[in-house]
Amino acid sequence: MRIDWWTLALQAVNVLILVWLLGRFLFRPVMDAIAARQASAQALLDEAREAKDRAQAEAQALKTQNDGFVADAAARRAEIRTEAEAERQRLLAQARLEADAVVEQGHAAIDAERGRVAAQWREKAASLAASMAGTLLARLPPEQTVQAMVDALKARLGDLSEADRRSLAAAGPVTVATPAPLTADLQTQVARALGEILPDTATPIFAVDPDLIAGAELRTPHAVVRNSWRADLDAMVESLNEDNHARIA
């Protein structure tokens, strides 16, 4: 066995040269290409990660904004609910007041209508009473009723003060109204009685007014002395109406 040292040395040098050559033409270019691709992939991954981070940040911001919107909407809803409740209470109070006013007006209208109807009935009752009284009086002799009324008129005039009688006599021509025409005797009797009570007056004028029912009235241009059933009935109706108004009030 013999070692060829030249061959050994040449082979060692050859392999070392081959190490350099393959490192230069094979391993370094391939590793550089792999590293470049890995760097590119890493850059893409980094970019994707950054995009993901940005998207997450934007999503978080949007979520925060959305939460703000939700909270704002809830606050606005509560505010609107409060305002609506206050408005509802105000409207209810106003409606209640208006309803009370309407009810009050209704009650007033009902009372007024009831008063009006009662007045109408009273008037009708008065008319009926007058009619009934007239019918009843018609069964009496007119001289008696007229005489009674004339007496009552004379008493009424006698109740007046002297000043009132004097002003009544000075007011002008006196008209004596009766529900039925007086006979000549009665007219003379009435004129004599008036001459006694009102000495300064002229001869009276006699007029017929069936509405008086019974009694007589003394009429001057400025004053009237009523002494008839009509006047009494009117006074009674007036008194009833006043009582009714006082009761309603």
Add this chain to the structure above:
Amino acid sequence: MKFASPLESHVLFAIGPVPISQPVATTWGIMAFLTIGSWLLTRRLAFRPTRAQAALELVVETIAGQIRETMEAEPRRYLPLIGTLFLFLLVANWSSLIPGVEPPTATLETDAALALIVFGATLWFGVRALGPRAYLATFARPSILLAPLNIVELFTRSFSLMVRLFGNVMSGVFMIGVVLSLAGLLVPIPLMALEMLTGAVQAYIFGALAMVFIGSAISENGARPPSKQESPA
């Protein structure tokens, strides 16, 4: 029939005082093949790889991955040496399939040169990684009493590299030559296929052991790398 001794190299020609033997010439051819092939494959590397580029990247990345796993270091510094050893041994071992070509690894000088390179690389990378003092301190681990044994191991394991590779490849070539001379043309084909497998395995083992030796040198733990143990073949 007389066989040439596998322990002797045949000088083809001489350049001045330097005799050029057949293994050297074959090695030049392999160097030319590998260099030109690499240049052709890598001259147009693209971002989107072709099939050839993808296969090339697969081979390189596999070797780099082996370095990363075995040596637990970044492979870029060690890739040219380990990758060249593996590719050269693979092509050299398979060159026996070409009629008339005797693989250079079947000669003792080539295997000795390769083992010598691994030996030198172990020292170089160890000193470079740890510094001279720290690297020398690794021989005293786990005990100073084991320092002589560790120093002897440094030489013997390189020697074992040489002998292992030489014995496997030379025996295969010698066996194929014997069978071919006895049985004719087609009979050695199974043995040649076996020789391909043996050549690939020996290339892998040589590269793996080189990684283990260098990895143990650059590791502060000393003689043994953390991940892989030396595997005999």
